[in-house]
Amino acid sequence: MIYRITHTTHYNYQDHVGLCHNLACLRPRNTSMQICKNNHIAIEPTPTLQTQRQDFFGNWVDYFAVQQPHKSLEIISVSEIQINAPEVLSLLTFSPVWESVRDQLDQDTSNAGLEARRYRLRSPFIEFHPELRDYALLSFTPQRPILDAMRELMSRIFKEFKYDPNSTTIVTPLTDVFANRRGVCQDFAHLAIACVRSLGLAARYVSGYLETLPPPGQVKLRGVDASHAWFSIYVPEQGWIDFDPTNNQIPAHQYITTAWGRDYGDVTPLKGIVFGGGTHTLMVAVDVERLETE
């Protein structure tokens, strides 16, 4: 399957912005399940400087600076991604018990193990709380296979939490999300990550896209898709396994990964510092199109 993703971000400013420095995390990375065949990021007004690099987590980050006065800024990232059929589902039938994964991580100095240990601690959006740990322990019962427990925890979040775009913002603390039982995909991902990490396991935040299909018989509208977020946990020998608590499923061919990190802060699609500009409005549109099916 090949997808074309068009991610448009548009800022309008009240006054002129004299200078802005930005970091964009919009170029999808290659993973074991996808190949980024093509990517182009177009910026208007044209930046004086645009460079790209790979960050600590292996994601692509574009730095750009616009130095002439401007009242709007538009960033369009277009990517073509080939998704390879996932092999995850078969693995879920067997996995080690979660306590042994935890203990093994303490000492694991293999490349994969060291990589996983980057994702075991608190991070700016992931605070530990006893109530989250207790919530996790209801599924992570003693000697239970880790993926089995994880799948149950995911479906509990799906069932017990209401998807509500008006209930939270970027800065809503996890304890509020937990207390109100409401949130959006990044809240559910953060919540699950906090639960899992507080048990001593490794979990990372994944940002990307989910293809949405129109109801049968209708034509898909443009710009209706959105960026999406889910999470992934580490299982020795098997690697990283994705879970989407917002949709209660194991991500497969309709999921496109852009980047991963400890939490949202590591993979924010676009951040920047602007000088001047006054208040601004933001418009984001995402299209996920199927180009061909193999």
Added chain:
Amino acid sequence: MPTIPASTVPVWNLSDYPCQRVHFDEMCSEPGQTRPHWQHLLDALQRMGWAELQNRQRESRRLLRESGVTYSTGGDEAERPWQLDTIPLLMSSSDWLNIERGIAQRVELLNLLLKDIYGRGEVFRKNLLPPELIYAHAGFQRACVSVPAPGGQHLHFYAADLTRAPNGDFYVVGDRTQAPPGAGYALENRIVLSRVLPSLFRDTQVHRLALFFRSLRQSLQHLSWRRHDDARIVMLTRGAGTPNYFEHAYLAKYLGYTLVQGADLTVRDGRVWLKTLDGLQPVDVIFSCMPGHLSDPLELDPTSAYGVSGLLQAVRLRQVTLINPPSSGVLENRGLLQFMPALAKHFLGEELRLLSPPTLWCGQRKECEHVLANLDKLLIKTVTPMSGESAIRGWTLNAIEKETLRQRILSRPELYVGQEQAKRSLAPVFVENRLEARQLVLRTFALYADSDVQVMPGGLTRVAPSSEQPVISEQDGGLTKDTWILASEPENRATLLPANDMPSNFSIGRGELPSRVAENLFWLGRYAERGEGITRLLRALLRYLTEPPEELEHTANSLYSLLRAVTALTETYPGFIGDGSPERLQAPEAELMSVFLDAKRPGSLAYNLNGLLFAARAVRERLSPDIWRVFNEVEDNLADLSQRQAKFSGLHSFFTDTSTDILYPALDTLNTLVTVFAAFNGLSQENMTQGQGWKFLIVGRRLERAQLTTHLLRATLCQQLPYESLLLEQLLLICDSLMTYRSRYRSQISITPVLDLLLQDETNPRALSFQLERLQHYITNLPRDNLFAYKSQEERLLLEALTQVRLADPQALAEADENTQFRAKLDQLLVRLDRLLPAISDALTNSYFSHTDTPRQLVPYDSENAEVEA
């Protein structure tokens, strides 16, 4: 010449000095037994006698105060005076050699470790460091991974805190890699002590510090990616009122670097530029004096208001070198102490030369259990040196405190270490005619450049606040000592610099005046002038109230006029103009004292003086020691004032008639302040280089004086009074023009010549037209884009103001309406000026200081505008 009888000269008696063996004593090997390298010093002190030593101590305090050496931990706390003991810490050359080698090894090791942590990560793969020790540490900056450094060297400036064990071995108790503070203070200590004990310093073979700073200058030059000969190097500080600002200003002045704040720099085209009055100047090397994570809000701490957006990217593009890079904060990690011996073997194949007291990082299960089981024997510290938090001494806790601590550690074990307490060495401190043995910590500094480590031959010795109180906190300035490293071979002296430790006069380059500095100088000028104007007005009024003139019934109106002028000038409404003014005019003392002393009241004299001091601190490195002496005077008066105010407000509630008790001393203070301002004006006129910065100071002063005079005249003269001569006399006095008037007119004081003298006389330095003429002169000569031939906005406004004043006819201005007694023409002119003068100030701000676009985060760690993922 009378001689002091021998019996009154206190004789040095070593047996009085409490030498004990539990700790290592730097001076005594055992009671009564001096270590050889102290003998010379002790002999000299003995010859000197206590009385003289006390004189020297006073002298040292005076010198420190004169150079304005203060210490601030930031926050609301005021800057505190620096304390220096008159007895230096002496270090023998063999002891020093051990330290030097140990520090050199440690710097090399830490540099390799830093490179590995942010690079290949061998230390994790080989199980030499638990990765969580690094990943959980606040100083680990993920954005710094694979950021290049010149010569592959990441650590350049380093400091270690050393203590000495009873067996004489030195231990490292802390590593400092983020803008290690103290080197400037050590330098200042040396300069003061070598002046206080000149012959002793000369005769003792002490290693000089200047060479170290010379090397520092040279190596910073070489760390530039592009230009080695004329690299532009700046020192980056958080600014006045933040920790160690004094030291930053001091070092910048000493090294000849421009001291900048984040807002003075901008990143364009991937390069860092200094915003100066002459446009953008490229910057090659930044010697950063702020914690690394604050240096770039784009990639590091997004909440930092002190950094430079895009800085890290410029470093990545090899356009600028940042010293030390923000990555280095990860080394300020007490948890590393446990692993250092193994790391030395791994990276260098050597034994670690300088050990640390046994330390266990609680982020490991076994180690944590051990620490919890031995809480009452251990020091508990956070892994990161945190401000205000000192080590917890487990053995001082009661059961409840111990349990609280246990819970704290258990909830975040990775943030704590347990450490065996290192016994610190003792050194003599001169306290009230005797020597007291106090614990000390020695901070040593090192420079790593061109694969070569240079250790500063000296250091900052901090001693405990008393012999009973052993805590020497991370932050507290406390009592310090100069550190004398004794040279073993006298012939070394030939190669040393002259006794004066200052390097040849590196002047701050031209064309490098940051616009922020120009702005601060402008405001310094304005505050000084406003302070003087208010002082003179208040002084006139207090004189009037303490010695009322005869014919009081005729002069009441003059008094009211002047009182209203106080409110108008200081904008402390309602005061003598708005609600409640009739009562206040009848009994003006309380309101006058409030305008004088209430520092919390915007517009008051005390408020202005605080503004003056704040502006002065912000440009500390641009002001001479003499000017600082004047500001010290202001500060003293201010302190005095606030005490009085406290007293006054207390008294006021009890007595109604307090005038004389309060007014006379207040008058004295005002007289002193008038002299202080005169001294500042004289010094700024005669003792400052008249460069661009100076021009802004003077422009600020002239503009403010013009505005004050306008307000004063408008408040007092627009309404004609029946018996006006007394008021006119007071006005001339306030404007320091009475003598001129008398010598020129030899007549009764009347309105027309007064207006002539205060408005139009361009030879009278107090006249309005004089201010405007001078302003025109300076403003025409300020730097500007020469692209435009026409006059700038400020020039046009100024021309208009000057023309208005020049064309006015004093006779016509003096005319009052027969019925209303109102001087409409005068009022019209002054109202016009009152519009033009602030407009000139705004125009100057636009032309020269408009760097004020504050940066904002586009996406937010604190707003609700973020793009939310579904």
